[in-house]
Amino acid sequence: MSQTGERVAQQRRSGRRHQNNDGLIPVLARRVREVEAKAQGGKKLGPTNRTKFQVIALLMREERARAKSDPELTEAQRAEQLKRLDGIAQILAKTAARDTSLIQLLETDASPSAAAQKMRRDWLLESGTALSPDDLVIVVEEPKVLDNKPVLSAELAEKQVVPQSVKARQLSNPFLAPDFTRYAEQAQPAPRRRLDSWELLGPLFKSFEQGAGGQIASMELPPAPKIDRYAPPGMELMHHQAQFIESARLGHRTFLLADEPGLGKTAQSLLAASVAGAYPLLAVVPNVVKMNWAREVERWTPQRRATVIHGDGAGLDAFADIVVVNYEVLDRHLSWIAQMGFKGMVVDEAHFIKNLHSQRSQHVLALADTIRKTAPGGEPLLIALTGTPLINDIDDFRAIWQFLGWIDGTKPTRELMDRLEETGLTPADHEFYPEAREIVIDLGIVRRRKIDVAADLPSRRIVDMPVELDDELGRSIKAAERELAARLVARYERALAAGVGEGVEGGTDARREHLIRVVAHAELEESKGAKTGENVFTMVRRIGQAKAGLAADYAAQLARSTGKVVFFAKHIDVMDQAEALFAARELGAVSIRGDQSAIERQKAIDAFQNDPEVSVVVCSLTAAGVGINLQVSSNVVLAELSWTSAEQTQAIDRVHRIGQEEPVTAWRIIAAQTIDSKIAELIDAKQGLALRALDGIDVEPGSEASVQLDALVGLLRDALN
Template sequence: MSRSGQRTASSRPQQQRRARHANNDGLIPVLARKVREVEAKAVDGKKLGPTNRTKFQVIAFLMREERARAKTDTELSDAARAEQLKRLDGIATILAKTAARDTSLISLLESEAPPTATAQKMRRDWLLESGTELSPDDLIITTERIAPKQESVIPPELAEKQVIPQSVRARQLSNPFLAPDFSRGAATAPTPRRRLDSWELLGPLFKSFEYGSGGQAASMDLPPAPAIDRYSPPGLELMHHQARFVESVRLGHRSFLLADEPGLGKTAQSVLAASVAGAYPLLAVVPNVVKMNWAREVERWTPHRRATVIHGDGEGLDAFADVVIVNYEVLDRHLAWLSTLGFKGMVVDEAHFIKNLHSQRSKYVLGLAEAIRATGDPLMMALTGTPLINDIDDFKAIWQLLGWIDGNKPTPALMERLEETELTPADFGFYAAAREAVIDMGIVRRRKIDVAADLPSRRVVDLPVELDDDLGRSIRQAEKELAARLVAKYERASAAGRPDSFDGDDEAHRRHLIRLVAQSELEESKSAKSGENVFTMVRKIGQAKANLASDYAAQLARSVGKVVFFAKHIDVMDAAEEAFAARDLRTISIRGDQSALARQKEIDAFNNDPDVAVAVCSLTAAGVGLNLQAASNVVLAELSWTAAEQTQAIDRVHRIGQEEPVTAWRIIAAQTIDAKIAELIDSKAGLASRALDGSDVELGSEDSVQLAALIHVLEEALG
């Protein structure tokens, strides 16, 4: 159906299905009869005629419409819904078998296939035959000219999988039409034949990055940073290298391969770039492990903008937000509405994930990028510290994403830059000039060591992650049960009344009871042999974060080299080592049961063997006395109970002889007690800074982190 047809159709099911029949004379029996008629014609390899092809198309559309209605109809019982979906599956099976006999029918299964007046009339007649009440608008057959069919972003096999969150429907209803871009439709003079038109250019362009560097870094010239930082919100300040990138966007550049090393703030640069370019709504396609951090960075650097994160089928999505964040894993089911929302910018984080042009993930992302570029002059950014992993051809998907190449040839923008060199691949100097031409399209690459003056010598960066699997749900349930147990203890203690000996008002007595209950729970937890308590809960959180943390550490290892991975529990270390092995990353292990000789052998291998990528270390066993300065990145997969233990772990890398700024990436399970523990650890670190370093940070509580965490759980439960 055309887009206008889809918009009309999306509002029809609720109107059309008001009159459902208790007997078996609804729409499904009509569709079942019609699909059998079509099936009977597609025998012995015969091609269907025009009438039956139209029938086939209308059956497919009405089946999808009826399926969507059945899934959302609150008046249907679960049994009735299951029965209707089962019968619709039977119709879908017959359609598929028929299309297998006549493969020319497959294109008619696409939701974008344009309807003819005959198809509209047939649809109307069948609905009337089924007993459906139609509105006056539905009775009118339009013969308006349909625009030429565009290549659909949605592969036919994903048509049934598409979901339209309720928030998106609300946005479509509030503003169903995108403002037209007349500039792209204007007639243009045919491009004159150019000197390079007969040359195969992609091969030479890729080779130019292998042979044409001349020792020069692959980074475009950026304008100087403004003397005054007008981009950052109050309380934050851009680093010099970040400000230069944002200034380039402000001056009009619109496509970038931002290949800065991890730890240099690519996310913040992208968020502010969208702000100065006015590239809203902005689509951010990111790995699952960083999507919560993306939302936090949007709100941190552009507090006047709203971010929304797509989880699963889009529950809780705010389609009116300025920035829509989606992870690669759920992209396939949201292609339909993402491709039509009217994004004015797109960011693809860890863009090396799409290096394989033949993977489904790459096809989805590139299809969306093409749809977004077709709407005007959007801001397009690919972020990756490792644009090349296997070979130089890894550039191809990223260049296509950014609109620098189209299939196997440069797009006009890049071709114009190549023409300006006045060289061909047969000329001496072409490779260096061609490499510079591609870089000027928007490649930006800075290393930590290049901008060390911008960076603090050591910093901790929190990466909040969403635990949306079964283990994550069980953790949240365990937290609820813990809170309920604490509340029950508190209510029993409160019912006993306030002793006469207590010196304080009611609020003081309340705080006193909360502390006593939390202290009691902590003592019971320490001596418990089984059952759920704060310690088992934290261990479960570590297990749930293991794969996400190891995934991020693997990304770091691929992009910047050696990484130190810290965990508290052996099973988390085991899971991480398995994950690294599956990614062909060599590891060493530092554990408490090793002899001194074995441990030193592992340390030497990490520091001296270039093939060893990750040191997997126990927080308690490897927190002191080790030198792991071959790395400048640390991943803290689990949190310690003390600020000192965390600091000692980071100091295995941040020590004399370290030539690069050190970044510790702390993986935090959002919306769990993990986040509160991180906050409490930071307060303890602030206490040490005040006592030892003369810092004026605010003093926190003197309670242990475990006790303070339990107090927090109880206070939250009591409201």
Template structure:
């Protein structure tokens, strides 16, 4: 233990070193932030820019230290050693996410956001900058970006009827709306704002539900077709469209009728032709909803190359998987609006699916003044608050690097900066006012029955179950061995015991590192070898017959049951058991055609002889209405709380008049139990960001990572 005098002397030495290179402690702090995010697999756009800027400033600072003539040799060696430490952390981070390596190219840190970040850190260090480094302007936007990337040009198709439509209307009606003048310089132009905007939602700044102020409902319902009636919350949304608002993140909880609201919004806005991009499973349902709510409009469902579509339709419905071959003609047909259903599907900006959607959205905004743009999802945040990024880009609120002009004006009007604590509540409100609409069932559908999640533990007592528990122990011991090697190596490097911790203390940072590495190796291995994914799959297989038998007993009491599973073999086992038990069942799977899927849904909903529908969590977890049942059996657990919620809400939605119970089948004394517990805990992010509830802002690592950390701690003997 150092004496007070020794500690004071050490602080003076560190202070002198910092005086000689005041930028280094700033870079050290920033690189630790990046490292922590990388360990949680949460390197979004803002943190990737930070990675770039740190790397380039380390290079610049190393060159400056080497060239500094007033530095003594000892001081120079010490400063270079500290810079090497930062570079080492960068290298380890890039090893975890190899896509970071391409960010180190010479021209990668030249974006306005990167320049602002570099300038702000240098100013914080006390550096004096040239006038041209203080004022950073944004590059002029590139107009008419091609909708079809070069790699997809050869895949483009033009259905024959589209050519007929184009010949019938060879010229699109010109948009004569006066264009806005170039925006004047704003007070916040020099600030990096995307990080603070995400932080405002992540912390739930200001509290309150993330829903813009909506007009009151009209006294009379003038929009519903004969025989149908909109609910109050739906009519208020449509009234906002009637009042002129045109871009929305409609984030109502699943089951509150987002499809109907969107169809009516398009009618009120006269946003035709309208493009609707959806998961394959709900294409037919969208066509039905268009017919139900706007019978005067025609919907065309695009299948394959679209050879038989009606190109004179008002609404074009296409699934994500085939959008890439229809980009060319959709980008030229004069769309006045676009709906993206289950918009969390585009959260991965590196995927072709996301790029296709964003390219079409940009083309529509270029050619149409104030188009109707709707992003629909009851679960916009899956793992991280930066899941908002792609949705905000689609809506035109941001470009990923900075807010758009309208949002910038709102932020500027607050009179605050990110340096002010009050900025975050104001910033959250500003984004919400752009068009976030979030209503919860308990608030707008008071007559909707209650929802209960009940856990049913089952014992895996056979040889298969025992082998699963043995595999769990072996996985835990394998990670524990890695943990001990790291601890021993660190102790040897320092010539001491386990740092400042007690000899039996568990180092959370090393636990997280070992678990993260195991998770990455498991992802790379896929279904090969013993890892967390194969283990969970084996648990699902072991539970399959137990879950199926429970569903049979339940069906004999309640008549209709929805059975969810994640893997095909579990579904197959369940269906075989239902057939052997004399229970008629239908299934909804990913490989089905839209027609076959809809036939299965109709049979379950209307045929009294069909007692069970067997559903894939991924194929039937969104956009399917199964209100004929009020009981759901979850044979396998999902990795996300959002996926579980989506599945249960196929039943718990408008039209349901009985209390809903979801029965989770959980394998006792296995990792299954911990996964169920973690899923329940992972509701915190959406509760903070969307519903204004308080919660732990630091517990947002993935369920997979948290489960592996739990196994490792068990193996290390932590109580």
């Protein structure tokens, strides 16, 4: 709101006096009772009542400030008004306790939407408050773009950085000219249309609430090609993935890809960019998955290069085909990104931008608008990825639709408007809603569920999620790993000088490998008995502590989008960190630990299996890895790695067992560029050996000691190389 508290007080004093039955407080009392009644029985409030809730909180704060500072009130009148406002506040608090998603609307910095501003104005007028002309006009700030570049505030402009690689690219191609030809038609004044006088966004959102008819919100996709020409050698696309990519190949350019997690949305978006020629491609993603994006580029489009922006962009390759940036550092790179000539943009976990008034959302939307207007060669590819596009209410669609260019602030853009006009219907017609819903879906909403494509999925799969440990703890871990490698090299050189292994047959290379294993074995035996100092065990534990927050954050995202999640960790402190994060996110969680009694453990299992309010079970790998059933979930997060493939398999099998009706996905959180990555590779190799052994090939499955030893062997070998 633009007016200050003093101005509000002056306006209120110029209106009618606030007696018991007139003024603003009785209006707020009536409205808060309406909202309370709607929230009875644990029901989630709809968009209108959520807006009412926010406006009540906003006006209550304003009225409290006025009552405290109004010199015309007697102390008795002041006390009476504050008492009545406290009663309204108590009802708000009780309502928020029933529907915890309302709590964010109580925050003082929660920006009111245009609908909330209108409601505030109407209630003030109803109460008899005199308003200034400025308050009668509703203005909602939208992301600003000037000369096809985001407008930066002075504070934001000061934060901008230009990595050296970007400067080199700009020098190599200083005349990157935008293509405005496709906007020539849009530049002409639009003809007066039948629906111009209608407010359409509300009815469009409403159409998804009442116009569904039991049908899933997914556009009709073309048939998948009989021959898979998209996947690289050795890889294979599922049927639903091939259909999406074929749609992009045939020219569709805007998508809300809302497949459930585990159905390969990242791969689909990368291959869609490939068939659409949408390079360079910008991917805006959460921090926890940005390393995985680079890995997926290598897997699915190996002929393309990806670069990941860390911090100020040191090490960035501006000549890469795909630039990956996380939301947290986007603000300092806006200036050069807007000038790069991107032909495509993907926003991963797009529900992160649902709040139009947040800085994060405004940065993303301003960049998307710039890319739409300046993409060389034609329409850019814009993809919003989210398994959960709706968090609180149907209005959460607004930011995603604006990112995709389907709406512009408070109205549909030309393509959507033209299609609505063709129906010959208005929101006054009942038939408008199912028709409007189908029109929006055909703009590019794609939604598939695991249960619908189960025949195309493996019964169980493991997905690695590399994360970058770029904080102080992560840097100390990498420094400790370098020290351990240096200690192993020094041991190796002493053994070499002492003549160890001189009698080994096979020449220099054979002796070298013999020495490496001897040194690694000696280090491992010393580490097992060590009480202090850095070794492979303490390092792995510290990596687990550093990953805990990122792993718990990813588990929380899964719980919000897919339902119940099983979270496994090895160490108590990692479990404690995870439980604290889930509590902060208001997610119900129980834990299964080694110090529990059998009764306590079964109580936790039953709560996870049967209580809809319990979203996550935090499990010890050793205490919960065997003997329990958790198949109410189909998603497992492995926050820390086990030393054996068997322990990992046992953990996943708590979910993947008789009674499971959905394909199971285990998400392994792996610290990139650390020994964690090597351990993951070794576990996979040992698992492959074990599987082959079960198939009748006479090989020895990997043991815990062999993974520990091979991890040290790999560390020493890399250091020597």
